[in-house]
Amino acid sequence: MKQNGSDNKLISGRLETAGVIPTAQRIAIYRYLLCEANHPTAEEIKTWADKNFPKLSLATVYNTLNVLIEANLLKEVKVPHEAKILYDSNISYHHHFLDEDSGELVDIPSELVEVTSTLAKEFQVHDIQVLMRGKRQKTRTQH
Numbered sequence: 001m002k003q004n005g006s007d008n009k010l011i012s013g014r015l016e017t018a019g020v021i022p023t024a025q026r027i028a029i030y031r032y033l034l035c036e037a038n039h040p041t042a043e044e045i046k047t048w049a050d051k052n053f054p055k056l057s058l059a060t061v062y063n064t065l066n067v068l069i070e071a072n073l074l075k076e077v078k079v080p081h082e083a084k085i086l087y088d089s090n091i092s093y094h095h096h097f098l099d100e101d102s103g104e105l106v107d108i109p110s111e112l113v114e115v116t117s118t119l120a121k122e123f124q125v126h127d128i129q130v131l132m133r134g135k136r137q138k139t140r141t142q143h
């Protein structure tokens with residue numbers, strides 16, 4: 001793996017600010033989540049870790065993910081097309097678009113989606129998450 005020293009410094013700083021002790025494993029996993037992965041499953045993270053940290057167990061991966069979730073650096077996402085939990089390093093309020101062809105989950109800024117509701121007052125809504133499904137037109141020609 002190509003190590004980027006300044007990146008790692010930034011990431012360990014973020015972990016420390018959130019109250020997480022920045023061990024090498026945590027820095028590496030968080031860096032992968034932030035910079036390389038797109039809503040991965042724990043198994044995908046484990047597959048990646050196997051190439052870089054051969055001794056990392058799946059239990060350690062889950063443990064690290066839970067530490068990041070508790071520190072509000074990571075969110076769990078549940079979508080209908082994937083039975084497993086996906087991990088989202090984008091902790092800002094946002095929605096998702098599911099590309100039905102590629103299965104890719106794309107972050108959609110919340111300001112691009114307007115949700116109106118005429119629910120009765122008895123429903124006190126704390127959170128709205130929109131999952132849009134469809135096809136994403138490629139903007140540049142491939143092949």
Ligand SMILES: [Zn+2]
Pocket residue numbers: 039088090094095096106107
């Ligand atoms: Zn997301």
